[in-house]
Amino acid sequence: MLNQDPENGVATLVLDFPPANAIGPAQIDQLDAALSAAAENRCRALVVLATGRFFCAGADIRIMQGDDSAAQRAEHLAAFAARLQELFARIEDFPAPTIAAIDGIATGGGLELALACDFRIASETAQLGLPETKLGLIPAAGGTQRMVAVVGRANALDLILRGRLIAGAEAWRIGLVHEAVSGSTDARPAAQRAMALAAELAAQPQAALREARRCIALAGDPAGFEAEIAATRSLHTEAETMQRIAAFLARSSKART
Secondary structure, three states: EEEEEEEEEEOEEEEEEOOOEEEEHHHHHHHHHHHHHHHHHHOOOOEEEEEEEEEEEOHHOOOOOHHHHHHHHHHHHHHHHHHHHHHHHHOOOOOOOOOEEEEOEEEHHHHHHHOOOEEEEEOOEEEEOOOHHHHHOOOOOOOHHHHHHHEEEEEEEEHHHHHHHHHHHHHHHHOOOOEEEOOOHHOOHHHHHEEEEEHHHHHHHHHHHHHHHHHHOOOOOOOOHHHHHHHHHHOOOOOHHHHHHOOOOOOOHHHHH
């Protein structure tokens, strides 16, 4: 379900797939359509949150069931993982900042979805993890790649190979989430904080945020330095940038007199 505040441009994408907000093929289609609608509406920040005690339990276990041969089932599951990768890449490349508000359990594909967001806010008591190895699998919807990028190789090895769940407070300690907030589960403290952060981001110059995110994504690539120069050139032609610089210079001049 997608909602957007017409005043500040903040959109909320609500995961509402009872009982555990698990993702199957139908849910991928719904989320894909919601992302398209949010982009078309030119939202200025997107918050992903959920109903119930699960943020998202990951892939719907029903996709693992069936009477297909082992080879057919393997191909089916690999294709499903590829679809999840495509969906999460859309979140990662979304034209506005994205925030995951984790007030419950985020496991497997649910945590992989959150890893694709720019920001992750969790309640201190939330549970996060990638337990796929305990089933003889791996987090294949971008989990091995994004987890290393977010928390480093050592922590990624610890979380993925052991398949353990950690609370929001520990997730903040290792850098998996940007903030761990206190409060009762019923009060949805992560969602409340995420909405405040979204409003702050929505008030920022969107072209600058877009270029900054693009350059940050190139960190470690020499092309990132060139992208900074190209972004600087482009932003200096933006009307909002010119207005803000003029206002800053006027304030500075006034302060010196």
